[in-house]
Amino acid sequence: MSDKSHDPNQMTGAAMIVRALIDHGVTDIFGYPGGAVLPIYDEIFQQSEVQHILVRHEQGAGHAAEGYARSTGRPGVALVTSGPGATNMVTPLTDALMDSIPLVCISGQVPTHLIGNDAFQECDTVGITRPCTKHNWLVRDVNDLAKVLHEAFYVATTGRPGPVLVDVPKDVQFATGTYHPPRKSDVHRSYAPRVKGDATQIRKAVALLAGAKRPVIYSGGGVINSGPEATRLLRELVEVTGFPITSTLMGLGAYPASGKSWLGMLGMHGTYEANMTMHDCDVMLCVGARFDDRITGRVDAFSPGSKKIHIDIDPSSINKNIRVDVPIIGDCGNILGDILQVFKAEAKKPDIKAWWQQIAQWRARNSLYYRKSNDVILPQHAIQSLFEATRGRDTYITTEVGQHQMWAAQFYGFEEPHRWMTSGGLGTMGYGLPAAVGVQVAHPDSLVIDIAGDASVQMTMQEMSTAVQYELPIKIFILNNQYMGMVRQWQQLLHGNRLSHSYSEAMPDFVKLAEAYGGVGIQVHKPGDLDGAIQEMISVKRPVLFDCRVASLENCFPMIPSGKAHNEMLLPEQANDEATAKAFAGGKALV
Amino acid sequence: MNQPASAYFIEERHDPNETHTLSVLVQNEPGVLARVIGLFSGRGYNIESLTVSETESQKHLSRITIVTTGTPMVIEQIKHQLDRMIPVYRVVDMTLTKRSIERELAMVKVRGQGEHRVEALRLADAFRARVIDATTESFVFEITGNTEKINQFIDLMRPLGLVEVSRTGVAAIGRGPEGM
Numbered sequence: 001m002s003d004k005s006h007d008p009n010q011m012t013g014a015a016m017i018v019r020a021l022i023d024h025g026v027t028d029i030f031g032y033p034g035g036a037v038l039p040i041y042d043e044i045f046q047q048s049e050v051q052h053i054l055v056r057h058e059q060g061a062g063h064a065a066e067g068y069a070r071s072t073g074r075p076g077v078a079l080v081t082s083g084p085g086a087t088n089m090v091t092p093l094t095d096a097l098m099d100s101i102p103l104v105c106i107s108g109q110v111p112t113h114l115i116g117n118d119a120f121q122e123c124d125t126v127g128i129t130r131p132c133t134k135h136n137w138l139v140r141d142v143n144d145l146a147k148v149l150h151e152a153f154y155v156a157t158t159g160r161p162g163p164v165l166v167d168v169p170k171d172v173q174f175a176t177g178t179y180h181p182p183r184k185s186d187v188h189r190s191y192a193p194r195v196k197g198d199a200t201q202i203r204k205a206v207a208l209l210a211g212a213k214r215p216v217i218y219s220g221g222g223v224i225n226s227g228p229e230a231t232r233l234l235r236e237l238v239e240v241t242g243f244p245i246t247s248t249l250m251g252l253g254a255y256p257a258s259g260k261s262w263l264g265m266l267g268m269h270g271t272y273e274a275n276m277t278m279h280d281c282d283v284m285l286c287v288g289a290r291f292d293d294r295i296t297g298r299v300d301a302f303s304p305g306s307k308k309i310h311i312d313i314d315p316s317s318i319n320k321n322i323r324v325d326v327p328i329i330g331d332c333g334n335i336l337g338d339i340l341q342v343f344k345a346e347a348k349k350p351d352i353k354a355w356w357q358q359i360a361q362w363r364a365r366n367s368l369y370y371r372k373s374n375d376v377i378l379p380q381h382a383i384q385s386l387f388e389a390t391r392g393r394d395t396y397i398t399t400e401v402g403q404h405q406m407w408a409a410q411f412y413g414f415e416e417p418h419r420w421m422t423s424g425g426l427g428t429m430g431y432g433l434p435a436a437v438g439v440q441v442a443h444p445d446s447l448v449i450d451i452a453g454d455a456s457v458q459m460t461m462q463e464m465s466t467a468v469q470y471e472l473p474i475k476i477f478i479l480n481n482q483y484m485g486m487v488r489q490w491q492q493l494l495h496g497n498r499l500s501h502s503y504s505e506a507m508p509d510f511v512k513l514a515e516a517y518g519g520v521g522i523q524v525h526k527p528g529d530l531d532g533a534i535q536e537m538i539s540v541k542r543p544v545l546f547d548c549r550v551a552s553l554e555n556c557f558p559m560i561p562s563g564k565a566h567n568e569m570l571l572p573e574q575a576n577d578e579a580t581a582k583a584f585a586g587g588k589a590l591v
Numbered sequence: 592m593n594q595p596a597s598a599y600f601i602e603e604r605h606d607p608n609e610t611h612t613l614s615v616l617v618q619n620e621p622g623v624l625a626r627v628i629g630l631f632s633g634r635g636y637n638i639e640s641l642t643v644s645e646t647e648s649q650k651h652l653s654r655i656t657i658v659t660t661g662t663p664m665v666i667e668q669i670k671h672q673l674d675r676m677i678p679v680y681r682v683v684d685m686t687l688t689k690r691s692i693e694r695e696l697a698m699v700k701v702r703g704q705g706e707h708r709v710e711a712l713r714l715a716d717a718f719r720a721r722v723i724d725a726t727t728e729s730f731v732f733e734i735t736g737n738t739e740k741i742n743q744f745i746d747l748m749r750p751l752g753l754v755e756v757s758r759t760g761v762a763a764i765g766r767g768p769e770g771m
Contacts, residue, residue: 188678318671
């Protein structure tokens with residue numbers, strides 16, 4: 001035996017992976033074993049610092065890691081095998097890329113000598129995941145592994161966060177090499193995200209803000225990604241300036257929904273007041289958001305009279321969709337701090353009383369109005385009841401994608417960041433249930449609810465089994481209308497009510513399904529039974545499938561028909577057949 | 592067909608397209624070119640010409656020269672999207688610097704006899720193209736210059752028996768003492 005055998009940094013590739021996880025403070029990972037990761041699973045078996053959560057499908061591991069990341073602010077980690085294990089990760093990786101979620105995926109690969117041979121469970125993982133990761137690596141030499149793993153964590157969590165993937169062939173996992181703890185030189189010298197905002201730009205921004213007559217702050221997920229300090233500073237800026245604030249779907253919770261300057265969410269299904277404020281403002285401060293098409297509506301009619309300030313850590317977000325006047329590149333926490341400092345030193349709170357009066361008139365339109373019923377549960381009512389029942393509790397909400405997601409964004413009030421996990425950019429049906437698993441792992445004593453639709457939830461239903469295995473008492477609150485509600489809504493509004501394949505004729509019995517998994521099933525039909533059933537759901541300390549039968553043909557309003565401007569919203573009380581036909585007349589938008 | 596079609600708004604944009612030459616300094620590592628090309632195909636950008644080679648082997652640096660077309664907003668996007676890639680050190684828009692030299696090399700094979708052959712040789716001389724291969728019925732010319740000059744030469748060779756062309760694509764470098 002050589003002296004090297006006593007060197008504690010000499011170890012196998014598989015051991016390095018577990019060691020690197022520990023060195024990066026990882027306590028929980030989500031994964032699924034297979035041939036090409038068996039050496040890593042063998043290492044996991046022989047230690048207790050990293051807890052492994054066995055999912056039922058690799059997509060579930062990815063979304064669970066996303067939920068874990070978004071609810072903690074720490075990177076989520078997934079471990080999958082080669083071939084199908086890796087391809088099943090493509091959806092969560094893309095989801096995390098679109099929503100800027102720090103995710104580290106470690107995938108097994110066939111041994112290096114078999115790469116390119118069409119070996120069993122081989123696929124070109126780095127090739128397939130190149131466009132859906134912030135960066136990825138194939139490690140061919142065990143002595144590169146430590147450096148790559150450390151760089152992977154650094155890249156995932158710094159700058160604009162995002163998913164990364166490290167592909168490790170099985171022979172590299174078995175080979176012995178030298179490990180080193182994380183160090184600065186592990187990172188590409190070419191990677192240096194800009195954090196500090198340009199001082200001249202910040203002064204220009206403050207000058208615009210101080211002179212504003214009709215200002216608005218439009219914040220996004222970047223504020224939450226930046227960390228608690230950015231949230232605090234955003235709230236302080238709203239306080240100091242007295243400006244109205246709206247937020248994207250991703251940004252909910254950065255400013256409290258109960259705050260007096262809150263306009264509600266903006267965009268396609270945002271409130272009337274938020275969208276009108278955006279349309280008519282003279283100064284717009286966009287913080288950590290990216291002028292997505294669901295936000296802007298028709299771009300050439302987007303907020304035509306305003307000067308736009310855009311804070312973003314990613315230079316490629318600037319001027320991508322909307323040309324802005326004052327771009328500031330850097331971390332939004334940092335820049336908000338600088339703006340506040342200059343504003344407090346040199347500017348006075350502008351008098352915008354008249355603007356608030358105008359906003360009050362828009363608010364009075366009550367754009368989230370819906371007609372309650374004594375016979376049938378309205379989905380909006382169900383979410384309001386859920387919100388009332390969980391208000392003040394330590395609650396985390398995840399969602400799937402569709403009508404229920406928009407209603408949740410409209411009717412559930414978020415007071416804090418990291419409490420709202422939803423697939424915004426990619427719009428991944430099936431995100432919410434596994435995400436809830438991940439959130440519950442990170443917060444075992446909190447109330448974790450997936451507000452779901454009956455169609456979405458069936459895409460990743462198998463993760464109920466994970467929840468039961470690890471005694472994760474997630475609550476799956478299904479707004480069951482038997483339709484793919486948002487698809488049906490668009491078919492009704494845009495395709496002559498030809499409901500092509502948007503109705504699920506064979507719906508499972510969710511109560512029996514819950515029981516089959518070893519969870520608890522609850523079903524409710526009548527509005528009068530709703531509150532009691534929700535209380536029952538909350539008090540059960542096991543996974544629950546809550547089958548809330550709701551009005552099947554309810555539409556989600558208000559709505560900016562896509563391709564239209566913010567001031568062309570369709571409000572619920574106007575949404576009779578004639579007005580709807582008119583709103584969508586002259587053509588329909590492509591997206 | 593009386594079924595109402597699903598007519599859609601299509602926003603038409605009429606910003607004029609511009610052609611820009613970008614120099615991109617990257618870490619020479621596996622997959623780096625695939626990343627760059629994937630970015631262009633994935634986001635629907637155009638590549639008119641692409642030239643790549645390692646330029647500093649000690650530091651494992653490669654220089655990629657890309658000629659692309661797009662509206663000014665798209666060109667700006669392309670630069671930012673390239674710049675945020677992990678192995679990319681620098682992106683310089685050579686067209687914006689207005690101080691760049693662009694050159695391309697082409698090898699042009701021409702087949703013919705008699706008067707055509709003489710004419711081809713005469714034109715090659717005028718364009719300062721070199722003969723790098725000759726048979727009794729053919730020439731291969733090597734020509735260096737900007738894209739326009741090479742296009743012009745190829746056009747002239749066409750009626751004289753042009754067989755085939757191999758081009759390197761554009762390489763660019765800034766004038767003056769400064770590096771990129």
